[in-house]
Amino acid sequence: MHISEGILTWPxxxxxxxxxxxxxxxxxxxxxxEDIPKTAxxxxxFFVASLIHVPIGxxxxxxxLNGIVGILLGWAAFPAIMxxxxxxxxxxxxxxxxxxxxxTMLMALPAVLCHFFFHPLILRNNQFxxxxxxxSGGAFSVFLSGILMAAFLVFAQREFLEVSLLVIGVHIPVxxxxxxxxxxxxxxxxxxxxxxxxx
Amino acid sequence: MxxxxxxxxxxxxxxxxxxxxxxxxxxKNLDFELRKGERIGLLAPNGSGKTTLFHVIxxxxxxxxxxxxxxxxxxxxxxxxVWVRRxxxxxxxxxxxxxxxxxxxxxxxxxxxxxxxxxxxxLSISRRVLSFLGLSSFExxxxxxLSGGEKKLVSLATVxxxxxxxxxxxxxxxxxxxxxxIKLISVLKTIDVSYIIISHDIDFLLESxxxxxxxxxxxxxxxxxxYVHSHDHAHMMGNVPHQHD
Amino acid sequence: xxxxxxxxxxxxxxxxxxxxRLVSALLYxxxxxVLYGFFSLIASAVFSLALxxxxxxxxxxxxxxxxxxxxxxxxxxxILPLTAGGDIFFSIGFLHIYQPGVVLALQIAxxxxxxxxxxxxxxxxxxxxxxxxxxxxxxxxxxxxxxxILTYRYIFVIEQExxxxxxxxxxxxxxxxxxxxxxxxxxxxxxxxxxxxSARAERVYRAMRCRGFNGSFYxxxxxPSSGKNWLFLFFMLFSTFLIILMELxxxx
Numbered sequence: 001m002h003i004s005e006g007i008l009t010w011p012x013x014x015x016x017x018x019x020x021x022x023x024x025x026x027x028x029x030x031x032x033x034e035d036i037p038k039t040a041x042x043x044x045x046f047f048v049a050s051l052i053h054v055p056i057g058x059x060x061x062x063x064x065l066n067g068i069v070g071i072l073l074g075w076a077a078f079p080a081i082m083x084x085x086x087x088x089x090x091x092x093x094x095x096x097x098x099x100x101x102x103x104t105m106l107m108a109l110p111a112v113l114c115h116f117f118f119h120p121l122i123l124r125n126n127q128f129x130x131x132x133x134x135x136s137g138g139a140f141s142v143f144l145s146g147i148l149m150a151a152f153l154v155f156a157q158r159e160f161l162e163v164s165l166l167v168i169g170v171h172i173p174v175x176x177x178x179x180x181x182x183x184x185x186x187x188x189x190x191x192x193x194x195x196x197x198x199x
Numbered sequence: 200m201x202x203x204x205x206x207x208x209x210x211x212x213x214x215x216x217x218x219x220x221x222x223x224x225x226x227k228n229l230d231f232e233l234r235k236g237e238r239i240g241l242l243a244p245n246g247s248g249k250t251t252l253f254h255v256i257x258x259x260x261x262x263x264x265x266x267x268x269x270x271x272x273x274x275x276x277x278x279x280x281v282w283v284r285r286x287x288x289x290x291x292x293x294x295x296x297x298x299x300x301x302x303x304x305x306x307x308x309x310x311x312x313x314x315x316x317x318x319x320x321x322l323s324i325s326r327r328v329l330s331f332l333g334l335s336s337f338e339x340x341x342x343x344x345l346s347g348g349e350k351k352l353v354s355l356a357t358v359x360x361x362x363x364x365x366x367x368x369x370x371x372x373x374x375x376x377x378x379x380x381i382k383l384i385s386v387l388k389t390i391d392v393s394y395i396i397i398s399h400d401i402d403f404l405l406e407s408x409x410x411x412x413x414x415x416x417x418x419x420x421x422x423x424x425x426y427v428h429s430h431d432h433a434h435m436m437g438n439v440p441h442q443h444d
Numbered sequence: 445x446x447x448x449x450x451x452x453x454x455x456x457x458x459x460x461x462x463x464x465r466l467v468s469a470l471l472y473x474x475x476x477x478v479l480y481g482f483f484s485l486i487a488s489a490v491f492s493l494a495l496x497x498x499x500x501x502x503x504x505x506x507x508x509x510x511x512x513x514x515x516x517x518x519x520x521x522x523i524l525p526l527t528a529g530g531d532i533f534f535s536i537g538f539l540h541i542y543q544p545g546v547v548l549a550l551q552i553a554x555x556x557x558x559x560x561x562x563x564x565x566x567x568x569x570x571x572x573x574x575x576x577x578x579x580x581x582x583x584x585x586x587x588x589x590x591x592x593i594l595t596y597r598y599i600f601v602i603e604q605e606x607x608x609x610x611x612x613x614x615x616x617x618x619x620x621x622x623x624x625x626x627x628x629x630x631x632x633x634x635x636x637x638x639x640x641x642s643a644r645a646e647r648v649y650r651a652m653r654c655r656g657f658n659g660s661f662y663x664x665x666x667x668p669s670s671g672k673n674w675l676f677l678f679f680m681l682f683s684t685f686l687i688i689l690m691e692l693x694x695x696x
Contacts, residue, residue, distance in 0.1 A: 004516040005563075006555030010478040028587045033659035036587060037299075037652065038645040040594030041602070045641035047595065048602045049634045054627065055620040065634075072638070083592050087599075090568060090575070091446045093513045093560050097470055097567075098477040159548060162527040163519060177627065184631030185638075193639050259650045281656065289654050295601050296647040299594055301573030305664055313656030318664060341573065343600045361655060 001064055001145055002085065002103040005096035008156040016152065017101030020082065023108055027078035039073060043080035047087065054177060061174050067141035067182045070111030071119050071134075072196060077111040078104065102152055110144035122186055122197065130190065131183050138182025139175045146171030207271055208232040209365055209393060210256060210287075215265035216417075217248075217255055225251045227417030229265070233365065233393060240404035241397045243414040249397045250292065252414070253367045257289050285314060288363030292370045294350035298342040303334070303353050306342055310361040328360045332386065348379030355386070366394040372403055446599060450564055451571040455500040461673040462570045462578035468680035469566035473559045475684050481695030484687050485554040491683055492558040495565035506564060510557060517556050524549040572596055577665035586661045598644070605640050609633055 008016075031039060046069050053060040070077045082104045088094045095103045114137045121133035150164035189196050210233040218224035225248035233239060241249050254260045256267070258280025267274040269283050291297045300306035304325055311321040329335050332352055337345075345353060351371065358366065372380055380403075387394070387407045398404055404411050413420050451458075457465070476488045496506055525533070528545025535541065570578065576596075580589045613633060620626055649657075 002516075004513060004556050005473070005559040006477060006517070006552050006557070007520065008477075013474075013477060024588070028585055031587060031591075033587075034649065036590055037594060037649040038642065040591050041598045041641045041645040041648065042638065043591070044595045044598035044602050045637050047599050048606050049637055052606075052630065052634070054630050055622050057622055060620075063634075068634075068638075079588055079591055080595075083588070083595050086592065087446070087596060089563070090572075091448070093509050093563065093568070096559060097473045097563060098559065157548065159524060159528040159545065160520075163523050166519070166523070180624070180627045181631045181634065184628045185635045188632050188635035189638065192635065193642065196638060196642050254650065257650075257654055259653065281658075284654050284656060289651075291647065291651050293647070296644065297651045299597055299648055299652065301576055301593060301597065305573070308664055309652075309657075309662070310655040312662045313658060313660065318662075322664065341571075343597060357655065 001107065001149065002088075002095040003099050003106075003149060003152060004094075005099055007160075008099065008102060008152060012152055012156045013098055013102060016099075016103075016105050020078070020101035020104035020108070023075075023078040023112070024082050024104070027075040027080075030075045031079065035076070039076045039080055040083075042072060043069070043084055046080070047084050050084075054181070056173055056177060061177065063181065064107070064142055064145065064174070064178060065138075065182075066107045066111040066145060067114045067118075067138035067178060068185060070108075070114035070141060071122060071137055071182075071186070073111075074115045074119070075112055077115070078108045081108040081111065106145050106148040106152065109148065110141035113144065114141045119197070122190070127187075131187055134186030135179040135183035137186075139179030142171060142175040142178045146175070206235045208234050208268070209270055211268040211271075212256070213266045213268075215255060215262050215267070217251055217260060217262050224417055226255065226262075229418050231419045231421070233395060235393055237393050237410075238408045239395045240408035240411040241395060241414065242399065242401065242404060242411050247414040248417060249414055250369055252419075253289055253369055253395075253397070256283075256367065257287065258283060285361060286363060287365045287367060288358035288361055289367045290355055290358050290369060290371055292373060294347070294354040295343075297354040297357060298345075298350060300342060302338070303329070303340045303342055303345075303356075304338040306353065307356045307360045310357060314361065324360050324362075325356075328356045331359070332356050333382070346376075347374050348376045351375060351379060352382065355383070359390070364392055366390075366392050368394060368396045368398075370397055370399070372398060372400055446596070448568070448571055449505050450499070450501055450568040453500055453569060455498060455569075456672075456676075457495070457499040457565060458569050460676050461667045461670070462574050463582055463667065464673045464677045465566045465570070466575075466578055466582065468677055468684075469562055472562055472566075472680060472684050475688060476555055476558050476562070479555060479687070479691050479695075480551060481691050482551075482554075483694040484691040485551060485558070487690055488687050489554050489558040489561075491687070492561035492565065496561050499565040499569050501564065501569075506561070509564065510560060513560060514553075514557070517553050520552050521549045524552075574665070577663045578667075580661075580663045581665075581667065590661045594648075598641075598648075601644065602637065602641055606633075606637055609636055 046065055050063050050065050053062050066081065069080060073080055082100065085095050085100060085103050085107070089096050089100065118133040118137035122130045124130055146168045150168050153160040153164045153167070210231065212229060212231040215226050215229040216224055217226040243249055251260060255262055258274070258277065269286060274280060274283055298306050300309060307325040307328060308321040311324045312318070316324065326335070329337060332355065334352060334356060337349070337353065342350070342353065371383060375383065384403065384407055396404060396408060479485050479488065524545040525541045526539065526545065528542045528548060530542050530544040533541045533543040533546055576589060576593045579592065610633070613629065618629060
């Protein structure tokens with residue numbers, strides 16, 4: 001999910017970049033040297049997983065997965081997502097240089113918030129609670145990303161209101177699918193390798 | 200070559216035990232010795248703890264009991280193991296675990312640079328090792344685009360560039376094509392280091408090692424060196440080529 | 445999956461120091477991103493096109509890339525003229541096409557494509573290891589560059605693992621449908637990818653420790669200094685400056 005080059009105005013681009021640099025700085029500072037390979041290889045995994053298309057009715061959507069990124073990586077989600085977006089810009093020309101900050105913000109901020117809100121609940125022994133937190137985390141981060149994207153657009157240009165509403169509308173089915181996938185995925189990881197979630 | 204038994208052991212493990220969290224111990228009160236010039240094969244079923252043993256020697260897994268002496272020095276702290284890793288080179292089973300840099304040259308130079316060599320020295324060491332392995336033209340190749348066999352040889356180069364005195368080779372022939380296999384065997388014959396090889400390939404072990412040990416119930420059975428022998432046996436479908444575990 | 449179709453070539457741009465290319469691409473893109481005047485926008489689109497030509501890239505491949513990334517822009521082209529309000533440009537039945545919307549949509553289309561073309565010509569013409577080395581020598585944090593290089597490296601390994609899992613799922617008769625069972629299968633597959641990735645990460649870190657990894661990160665690449673690089677930078681800055689002047693003169 002990203003905003004393309006050439007759409008936003010400079011105040012939005014500049015503040016997006018400033019916040020993204022700050023977030024990435026915090027993430028890098030908290031990232032211990034011995035955790036670099038883990039963070040990198042998990043973000044490679046997210047990169048691959050987010051190219052998977054899941055069916056929705058007659059069409060299909062690709063996954064965003066910033067909820068799980070946040071749950072597993074915490075603040076390191078900022079550098080991990082910035083790296084992933086740079087690679088997408090480099091290889092597919094999705095996103096871009098001037099929008100790197102804004103796009104990092106709209107994916108990584110929900111991821112980090114998701115970590116703080118839902119990670120403690122997921123670690124609980126209560127299976128229902130942890131699955132519910134998984135669903136909410138996955139759905140919440142996509143929803144918040146959609147809202148942020150719409151907000152950036154409207155801040156840039158009031159005329160983008162209709163496009164923004166459309167963006168939010170499109171994200172609602174994706175949000176539900178991400179919730180379901182995140183929920184099952186968290187259930188799977190808790191059973192198979194709880195250490196991945198620091199539990 | 201001097202009689203190996205007359206020299207001091209390079210690797211000396213006494214009463215080593217290791218278990219993964221919440222699991223049965225893999226290594227139990229294990230004793231092992233490797234002397235200078237020795238070339239040992241380790242042949243044992245999967246899950247018997249061979250790779251674990253290598254990782255214990257390198258200090259990648261902390262032992263719960265026992266003592267490790269390398270070149271006569273007692274090894275206890277992470278700092279001691281940093282020293283060990285300059286002396287002993289471990290070739291991982293999966294070359295993709297070992298090669299992480301974008302280009303071959305970057306990867307081969309990584310070890311020497313960590314050992315405090317200058318860029319210039321690291322470059323000349325790396326070029327020398329690559330040329331020794333016949334990989335001179337590989338310098339600028341992208342590591343992940345190499346074939347399985349090429350990856351394995353480059354991994355070996357990354358280990359040799361640290362100039363180790365002992366090599367631990369974990370299933371070095373896994374997934375290799377015949378040419379690379381021949382090349383690897385001839386390299387092992389040329390280099391002047393002691394080594395331990397984990398492999399399931401008896402022919403390979405017979406050709407490149409002096410003794411074959413096995414791991415059983417978490418212990419090295421060095422008294423009962425495996426004797427390779429053949430005998431006739433019969434079963435259904437015995438006329439088609441097959442393997443026995 | 446990750447291909448670098450533009451990185452192969454021997455044009456003047458391919459040979460220019462990647463650091464100079466990165467810096468000038470960044471400055472140029474920032475300037476184009478804030479333009480409004482059509483004169484300067486058209487000038488920059490033409491200039492970017494000239495850069496693509498100068499890099500000697502295959503026109504078809506570039507067009508395909510542009511078509512793919514213009515999806516988002518298309519949304520604006522379709523919606524803005526109908527919704528922006530203001531002076532009516534013309535009407536078809538009950539549909540009003542608003543002039544400000546048309547202007548805005550065209551500005552976006554020009555900006556977006558000018559920036560992407562410049563990016564293709566200046567940055568996508570580097571192969572990945574060159575870019576990694578360039579980022580490192582431009583002074584980005586070591587941890588970030590290391591993360592960048594490792595992520596890229598292991599995308600290929602993980603893609604292979606993903607394909608293996610996918611094959612084994614398909615062999616057992618799985619077909620994608622909009623059902624809970626299907627989503628669960630996808631979720632477990634993704635979970636499996638993470639489990640394998642974390643085991644891989646543990647082994648990679650061990651292998652790095654075996655080679656004396658202590659947190660330092662080195663790159664060997666050296667960029668030979670050449671007057672041509674400075675000439676290139678000067679040319680890029682001068683062109684960018686001209687575009688700013690046009691904007692100020694015709695629009696500001």
